[in-house]
Amino acid sequence: MDKHSGDADVVVIGGGIAGLGAAIRLKDRGLEPLVLEADSRVGGRMTTDRANGFVIDRGVTLFGNGFRSMRALVKRLDLSSLTCPGSFSVGIQDAAGCRGYRGGRFEDLLLDRGISWRARSAGLRFGMDLFRNFRALSHGNSFLSGALDGENCQEYFQGIGGEELFDRIFWPGLNGPMGGAAEKSSRVILMQVIWNLLVRGQWNLTDGVDRIPEAAAAQLPVVTGARVLRVERSGAGVEAQAEVEGRRQNFRSRAAIFAVPGHLVPGLCPSLPVEMCELLSRTQYSKIANAAVALSNPPKTPYAGYAFTPDVVPGAEIEMEHLRRPTAARAEPGWRAFSCGIRPGIAGWKRMTTR
Ligand SMILES: Cc1cc2nc3c(=O)[nH]c(=O)nc-3n(C[C@H](O)[C@H](O)[C@H](O)COP(=O)(O)OP(=O)(O)OC[C@H]3O[C@@H](n4cnc5c(N)ncnc54)[C@H](O)[C@@H]3O)c2cc1C
Helix, strand or coil, rough: CCCCCCCEEEEEECCEEEHHHHHHHHHHCCCCCCEECCCCCCCCCEEEEEEEEEEEEECCCCCCCCCCHHHHHHHHCHHHHHEEEEEEEEEEEEEEEEEEEECCHHHHHHCCCCCCCCHHHHEEEEEEEEHHHHHHHHCHHHCCCCCCCCCCCHHHHCCCCCCCHHHHHHHHHCCCCCCHHHHHHHHHHHHHHHHHHCCCCCEEEECCCCHHHHHHCCCCCCEEEEEEEEEEECCCEEEEEECCCCCCEEEEEEEEEEECCCCHHHHHHCCCCCHHHHHHHHHCCCCEEEEEECCCCCCCCCEEEECCCCCCCCCCCEEEECCCCCCEEEEEEEEEEEEEEEECCCHHHHHCCCC
């Protein structure tokens, strides 16, 4: 390949884990990437705050054992010694009580006496569908999942007699992580999340998940505080116009990778084909407020996470996770993180925080 004549071979827009992972791969293949990140630090939704000896992951907290590319990236960045097994169990609280499910223990669902026989047999059917299609569900194999992509979750669970299973377990437990519209989302998304994260178990980093983006950025040319405003074709390549610390700056390259939330891309590059812009504009994310509370005496709870159905917490989806203890010497205090899916009328939030 010819040497580029611009600022880089490929400009990567967005310094979250997707952009940094792509840039590392480009670098390993002999290309020169340049990452432009709007924020003052890299990582995007994979960042960690450190306060008084506490390690507080702000977004990502667990990786699935099925996340092969993430494992490979961690190895590539020499961070394998920091990995540790994660253990996640969730309690789902509805008006009938609290039922618990452990990560990697699908039988908890099948043996659950808190749900009807019909729901349990739908769980068995769902489990068989997972195992039958595990290749298409494995991380990085989405190109194989086309045949599964014809139904949304609601249609799929109706088809297998699993309405109760969905309404009482999967919706409260996974609606937030799935973007806030689980019933209308493709069943593939739900199946992939459950297969890679819950059936296969999880892992974590002992020192905060931000070690991954930070280690990647240390090996790459990255400009932080660089908000890309517009990307245009220019000759045989592209030109990205950015605001870097209040000043306009142009970056020329042979290609660009957009590693920002999909719905932002049409605004950055209106000259993309219309059908692509329409598809990207439809990307939706859940609106989540995440709060971490340090407790001198963390409660002894059987589950790492709790999810609540709307009849228990009306108007809001709330998940509480009792996460990692501090890695610093201050051994005793723990902390609890609350994720609150924001919906119109957030009545439940106040109720939870005053408990
Ligand atoms: C509360 C929460 C908990 C989560 N928990 C988990 C979990 O436990 N496990 C898991 O696997 N996933 C989890 N996720 C999802 C995970 O965080 C994301 O899937 C992942 O981090 C997305 O990475 P990304 O690089 O695609 O996007 P982002 O992290 O959003 O990165 C995009 C980057 O682009 C930058 N940017 C945006 N616009 C511009 C612009 N115009 N110019 C330049 N830069 C720009 C942003 O500042 C950002 O840094 C969680 C998410 C949240 C919010």
